[in-house]
Amino acid sequence: MDKNAKIYIAGHRGMVGSAIYRKLQNEGYTNLVTRTSDQVDLRDQQQVKAFFEQEKPEYVFLAAAKVGGIVANNTYRAEFLYDNLQIQSNIIHNAYLNGVEKLMFLGSSCIYPKLAPQPLKEDYLLTGTLEPTNEPYAIAKIAGIKMCDAYRDQYGCNFISVMPTNLYGYNDNYHPQNSHVLPALIRRFHEAKEQNLPEVAIWGSGSPKREFLFADDLAEACYYLMQNYNEPGLVNIGTGEDISIKDLALLVKKVVGYEGAITFDASKPDGTPRKLMDVSKLHSQGWKHTIELEEGITLAYSDFLKKY
Numbered sequence: 001m002d003k004n005a006k007i008y009i010a011g012h013r014g015m016v017g018s019a020i021y022r023k024l025q026n027e028g029y030t031n032l033v034t035r036t037s038d039q040v041d042l043r044d045q046q047q048v049k050a051f052f053e054q055e056k057p058e059y060v061f062l063a064a065a066k067v068g069g070i071v072a073n074n075t076y077r078a079e080f081l082y083d084n085l086q087i088q089s090n091i092i093h094n095a096y097l098n099g100v101e102k103l104m105f106l107g108s109s110c111i112y113p114k115l116a117p118q119p120l121k122e123d124y125l126l127t128g129t130l131e132p133t134n135e136p137y138a139i140a141k142i143a144g145i146k147m148c149d150a151y152r153d154q155y156g157c158n159f160i161s162v163m164p165t166n167l168y169g170y171n172d173n174y175h176p177q178n179s180h181v182l183p184a185l186i187r188r189f190h191e192a193k194e195q196n197l198p199e200v201a202i203w204g205s206g207s208p209k210r211e212f213l214f215a216d217d218l219a220e221a222c223y224y225l226m227q228n229y230n231e232p233g234l235v236n237i238g239t240g241e242d243i244s245i246k247d248l249a250l251l252v253k254k255v256v257g258y259e260g261a262i263t264f265d266a267s268k269p270d271g272t273p274r275k276l277m278d279v280s281k282l283h284s285q286g287w288k289h290t291i292e293l294e295e296g297i298t299l300a301y302s303d304f305l306k307k308y
């Protein structure tokens with residue numbers, strides 16, 4: 001990508017899109033194209049068609065999606081399927097029609113079977129049954145991978161797919177019910193500290209394990225792969241290390257400085273027992289994360305304090 005290349009970042013106000021935007025700006029890219037969802041509703045075929053015909057971007061980072069934690073995924077099942085299929089189909093098809101040089105589609109680690117062997121290798125895709133709480137979202141993401149591959153096969157498009165692990169960072173969503181675990185716990189421990197509450201409830205049993213990557217590290221990886229990777233299929237992006245939700249809660253408690261107790265709310269779902277990425281393909285491409293979990297939580301907590 002030369003520094004004047006016209007690059008569209010779909011979802012530039014979100015956690016990931018804003019991190020990719022910052023990275024490209026820091027690298028000296030000046031021709032960045034963005035639209036909010038109010039300006040272009042990416043679910044709308046006509047709006048997306050008109051946008052691509054007007055702007056003719058050369059590169060696309062597809063980081064716009066309907067996103068949320070385990071309860072949001074399980075509650076808004078129709079929206080997670082419809083919105084994501086529409087957004088990604090409209091963008092991928094119009095990228096093809098308008099001769100986009102290269103597109104990166106962002107999926108998620110939830111595309112892998114619920115009980116797949118760990119760590120999750122790229123070739124475990126479609127080898128088993130999905131986790132029910134996020135099946136609609138995962139089905140949409142799998143369709144996105146297959147769409148990139150089909151457009152590569154039939155039309156020769158250089159469309160690549162990356163699968164990030166669970167993410168957190170600046171501009172995260174701190175909604176009490178709809179967010180992912182890390183922002184949810186940052187907020188809950190912070191509010192409990194402010195209100196001198198004696199205990200904080202953690203959803204589920206605390207035993208599931210998750211892997212966490214700071215969004216700015218993800219943006220570095222996306223930028224790196226956009227320049228160096230041109231293959232069909234998918235590439236995992238993660239750290240290759242995971243932690244139980246209980247230990248994560250203890251770490252967030254420490255960073256926030258909360259001194260009360262932790263309890264577990266068994267009425268909430270655990271989801272997949274474990275989702276550890278095999279990152280050997282990513283490492284062999286020459287990229288590795290730099291921000292470790294405690295440092296990242298400290299950065300995210302200071303961002304939370306500025307905004308809430």
Ligand SMILES: NC(=O)C1=CN([C@@H]2O[C@H](COP(=O)(O)OP(=O)(O)OC[C@H]3O[C@@H](n4cnc5c(N)ncnc54)[C@H](OP(=O)(O)O)[C@@H]3O)[C@@H](O)[C@H]2O)C=CC1
Nearest residue numbers: 011013014015016036037041042064065067106108166167
């Ligand atoms: N967060 C995570 O833990 C993970 C995220 N991912 C993937 O990374 C990508 C980005 O996620 P993240 O940054 O966390 O999500 P956010 O919710 O922070 O951002 C999503 C962005 O998508 C845009 N968007 C949503 N619906 C529409 C629409 N109908 N029309 C136009 N724009 C729309 C929003 O734009 P606007 O602000 O203008 O409304 C928003 O900025 C997604 O593909 C997600 O699946 C993958 C793994 C984990």
Ligand SMILES: C[C@H]1O[C@H](OP(=O)(O)OP(=O)(O)OC[C@H]2O[C@@H](n3cnc4c(=O)[nH]c(N)nc43)[C@H](O)[C@@H]2O)[C@@H](O)[C@@H](O)C1=O
Nearest residue numbers: 069070073108110134179180181184203204208269270271
């Ligand atoms: C990124 C990924 O995100 C979603 O999957 P998930 O990994 O299960 O994500 P999560 O962050 O919401 O939960 C992780 C774990 O943490 C526990 N947990 C404890 N306490 C809270 C809590 O307060 N909030 C939340 N959300 N979870 C909590 C929770 O019960 C679960 O065991 C997918 O739907 C899918 O969208 C996807 O791809």
